[in-house]
Amino acid sequence: METTVELQAPFHYLIIWPVLSVLLIAAVIFAQIYFRKKLGDRLKKEKQIRLKRISEATLEGKKKKYIGELVYIERDLMNQRITVRQAYQKMSLTIRFFVKDVTGINVQRYTLSEIRAVNIPQLTNLVREYYEPEFSRETRTDARQSIMKTRMMIEGWRK
Numbered sequence: 560m561e562t563t564v565e566l567q568a569p570f571h572y573l574i575i576w577p578v579l580s581v582l583l584i585a586a587v588i589f590a591q592i593y594f595r596k597k598l599g600d601r602l603k604k605e606k607q608i609r610l611k612r613i614s615e616a617t618l619e620g621k622k623k624k625y626i627g628e629l630v631y632i633e634r635d636l637m638n639q640r641i642t643v644r645q646a647y648q649k650m651s652l653t654i655r656f657f658v659k660d661v662t663g664i665n666v667q668r669y670t671l672s673e674i675r676a677v678n679i680p681q682l683t684n685l686v687r688e689y690y691e692p693e694f695s696r697e698t699r700t701d702a703r704q705s706i707m708k709t710r711m712m713i714e715g716w717r718k
Contacts, residue, residue, distance in 0.1 A: 611661075
């Protein structure tokens with residue numbers, strides 16, 4: 560029994576490499592388009608902030624609750640039960656929880672840039688004001704003035 564082998568020309572298989580290259584490039588382009596669209600859809604959903612609606616009576620109750628918390632913070636600060644730093648930390652939490660309660664936006668753990676993106680300028684300004692005293696060891700800010708600004712924001716909040 561005789562076996563014969565016929566050899567192919569050396570450039571016969573060369574066509575496979577350009578075809579595979581084109582297929583690979585097409586797959587990469589398709590994957591990029593697909594994932595960018597998916598990521599874009601998710602970012603659009605995140606940007607669409609839905610504010611919850613609350614009644615005027617509920618809003619007034621929330622205002623009283625959080626203004627009461629500010630009164631306790633000021634009293635503790637004046638009686639030296641808390642430091643200025645702790646007062647600013649508590650003010651920050653108070654205003655963040657107030658905004659969460661009246662809007663439904665979970666700003667409690669947002670950074671300043673994330674709060675800026677929510678587009679509530681008063682909140683952005685207050686949190687910016689709180690940052691230095693919250694995180695520095697010493698500060699020259701007036702905590703009572705900041706408490707008053709926070710109180711004014713809460714009192715002036717509209718549905």
